[in-house]
Amino acid sequence: MGCGFSKSDETFVLNSIPLDIPSVLLLGLDGSGKSSLFYWMKIKVCLTTQPTTGYNVDVFNPIKGLRFTMWDIGGQEKLRKLWSNYFVACRAVMFMVDSADHSRFAEARSALHEVMSNPNMPENAPVIVLANKQDRLSAASPEQLAMHLDIFQLGRSHPCTVMGTSVTKNVGILEAMVQLKQLLKSTNQLKFWTEG
Numbered sequence: 001m002g003c004g005f006s007k008s009d010e011t012f013v014l015n016s017i018p019l020d021i022p023s024v025l026l027l028g029l030d031g032s033g034k035s036s037l038f039y040w041m042k043i044k045v046c047l048t049t050q051p052t053t054g055y056n057v058d059v060f061n062p063i064k065g066l067r068f069t070m071w072d073i074g075g076q077e078k079l080r081k082l083w084s085n086y087f088v089a090c091r092a093v094m095f096m097v098d099s100a101d102h103s104r105f106a107e108a109r110s111a112l113h114e115v116m117s118n119p120n121m122p123e124n125a126p127v128i129v130l131a132n133k134q135d136r137l138s139a140a141s142p143e144q145l146a147m148h149l150d151i152f153q154l155g156r157s158h159p160c161t162v163m164g165t166s167v168t169k170n171v172g173i174l175e176a177m178v179q180l181k182q183l184l185k186s187t188n189q190l191k192f193w194t195e196g
């Protein structure tokens, strides 16, 4: 399922969020692997993707007790200013980074911190950083990426953790979902999530 953005779509987007199911925003720079993850979760196949010019949305129940609406939103620079339209209904963020693209770590850091310091981002919303493309030889480890992204500063206002993934090799995805559930549980937020 995919949609293109137009100005009038923004109201439609907000009105179409199912209020009884928590929303997870899947954000990150263009090319980091968000839609690859989205389609893997939807059809368990790693599709060849095109850059997302709008968003993909669907409801997932990847592990018991964790059911959510996931919004995969295009990460190109011109689309990032639209991300904040989704913040108000957001219960958690998955922020994906291409761990092999060292030249964009600073850009990823500033996009991540901008998201999490936005006044519309609900207080205490957990963040799972997905250190994607761990299959690549030049990939920074999750620990190295945590330093580059200054996760410790972020952790003061939002529960936060970094998980290594390779979507194309189906590595780390379920573990990231388990970690999200764990963060919600440890911050007493799991009760708001629909049991599945």
Ligand SMILES: Nc1nc2c(ncn2[C@@H]2O[C@H](COP(=O)(O)OP(=O)(O)OP(=O)(O)O)[C@@H](O)[C@H]2O)c(=O)[nH]1
Residues within 6 Å of the ligand: 028, 029, 030, 031, 032, 033, 034, 035, 036, 037, 048, 049, 050, 051, 052, 053, 073, 074, 075, 076, 132, 133, 134, 135, 136, 165, 166, 167, 168, 169
């Ligand atoms: N090596 C490797 N490549 C990956 C991995 N995950 C995704 N890719 C590739 O990265 C490229 C970009 O993936 P997308 O899923 O389209 O990236 P995106 O974050 O949705 O990009 P935008 O829609 O532009 O925001 C594709 O060629 C994917 O096949 C991974 O774990 N390892």
Ligand SMILES: [Mg+2]
Residues within 6 Å of the ligand: 034, 035, 036, 049, 050, 051, 052, 073, 074, 075
């Ligand atoms: Mg995409």
